[in-house]
Amino acid sequence: MNLTPETNIESNVSGYSKSFPTTFRKAKNDILVDNNEKEYLDFFSGAGALNYGHNNDYLKKEIVAFLGSDAPIHCLDMDSEMKLNFLNAFQDTVLKPRGLDYKLQFPSPSGTNAVEAAIKLARKVTKRSKILSFTNSFHGMTASSLALSGSQEHRHNDIPAQDVLFFPFDGYFGEDVDTLEYIKQMVASQGSGNTLPAAIILETIQAEGGIKVASVDWLVGLQQFANENGILLIVDDIQVGCGRTGNFFSFERAGIYPDIVLLSKSISGFGLPLSLVLMKPELDIWTPGEHNGTFRANNLALCGATTALDYWKDRNFQNEIEKKAQVVEEKLNQLRTDSEAVKAVRGMGLIWGIEFESGEFAKKVSQQLFEKGLIIETCGNKGQVVKLLPPLTITERNLSNGLDLIQETIHQLHGQPILTY
Template structure:
């Protein structure tokens, strides 16, 4: 029996990515991943954004192996450890202080949805209000509180009613025909709107799972102004688009906003190890001891690699490299839209999370499958799976980036040729 057949026979039907990438992976290094047959794939998936610094980063691996071999602490809940202390001090010195940010660090359970759940609980405690405003096409996790925030119907199924959230239109949801900031403010200011002032607004600056919809600087600044005007707390979910994905460490830096809570996970550990945290403004850090906890909120192995990952951010060099690669991606994607006019498509996203939205149903999925056959891992996103999404490791070199983009272009061409044959 093959290894892949074992997966089909033994693993739950809930499995998903193995259906898109039907092979058994064995090794990985940098931006490349290899299956048991020795086939090489360029990785434009990067663990759904959890591997910004690549697979088995040698800097992180060295520190991790040394830590393990010295019998240092692995599990500690939220007890004090040397590894945790080093991470917090380093994060404060390298990330927060240079940006003039003052936050307390709250370690939640090890996944992104744990961070979101903690944020929701805290804003409700601080304000005494229940409702949360989220946005169309949002995705914030798969536990019940997070499910209620999601926009995609398929990702809202929880088996029970999902309450205490109100969905408002994201930036440009109606195109240029309607200013969604004015729309939101009208609901907030009108006592007859049926919408009470919420505890918080939660948003993604780029909706990774929602189809790479990117909020403008003006819209983000406008949301913050509304939050301050109506004494609403602002949560920014940085779980997929933070840790450098857009060029700056935080995706909201270019807008100059100051969220009350920032949710981080995925690439915060640097190595793909489970880790999640919330950055909380000190004035709202009103938790009682143990009020929100979790057995695995102290992953010391992740602290080690997360601390080493911050070495990429001690100066502006890495940020500039990301921005240069983002320009390459954008240029190639724009060229593809003009080369293949038979299938209407538009470029979405920014930084190193970009993609192409197709008007033909199922076309993005076809492109993903064709790319897989040719040695490129790339996934789809959007409420109808209409977007092909590029999230390569940030450390990918230009050669690897161009090679992956070439496979993507070839895959699109093949899928278009197949469409012609079907007509």
């Protein structure tokens, strides 16, 4: 049954249905099809939950077989063969090759649940309450996660105080201001009025904040500062992890070793709800059942997650991402040169942002692209950035076609001739 606006009982809070007003019927790899049989190229990937594309055949085969086996799908955090398979695969495929020693916690299934668990643990370990977060950050929509999100300050009045300190992210004041030095002085110097926080939480690339990429030097310096002062470093890799930046973890490029890492979205591989908290073993001071949730280790999601790790058993998949990333970078840099409408382009791997002077123009770009059959969203503190987030498995042809369509649309909206390159 198709519901009309008069009979639709869904809450007004639904957002993406208004940004992309059609009814989707089918999805495969990098293409969505609506109920009018119109095809849409996906440069959105479920906000980063579909790194391996829609209905990935390799993953689906294992998930269908798992459903047909009558293996337990839901058993809280009791041990199951599937949970143990995942833990072993994650250890062997992800942690050991990178020299990382973490224990894994399954909080409830969404990313914001992982954030809440990590903050709770950091306060328990350090016996301190303050959490340092950053300008333009985004960590979720539950109380603590929302309070940590600098990009959501207009919503902070709706939640109780959460003892959060906000400091400038790398480059917030421009290239000439060392925000790390400012943080050091304001956090650890006598007379600043601040006491040491329990933890620092950051995205190494701020996705919702406008695709702001922290430099390697800044990340290394931040880790050193945290270590020297007994502050836990939490990396929120919920949107930019699982290969989005080219490496499995977004922080690998800096060679840092966070105390806690948060994963969700594409960790399940198939778009099923799942989240993880990775913690250094000495931080695991939880007592059994101290932090729990009904759906914290869903075995169907773990089936997808275990199978998706096969993509990371060698460098082939990573090499494909790097090759596609080079195409994106070259085309967007050329677009920046050719179009006066484009203020900046930023990104890494297959997460990129095209910044304009206004949110109104970025919104028009997104709307026009939707009409032409490409789904892409906006981000940034004023919605002024169009965010490219295609599946990592997108075909090279569709990636190139999508980039050409973005170029064409920006030039048309800005009244410039379309340049070919």
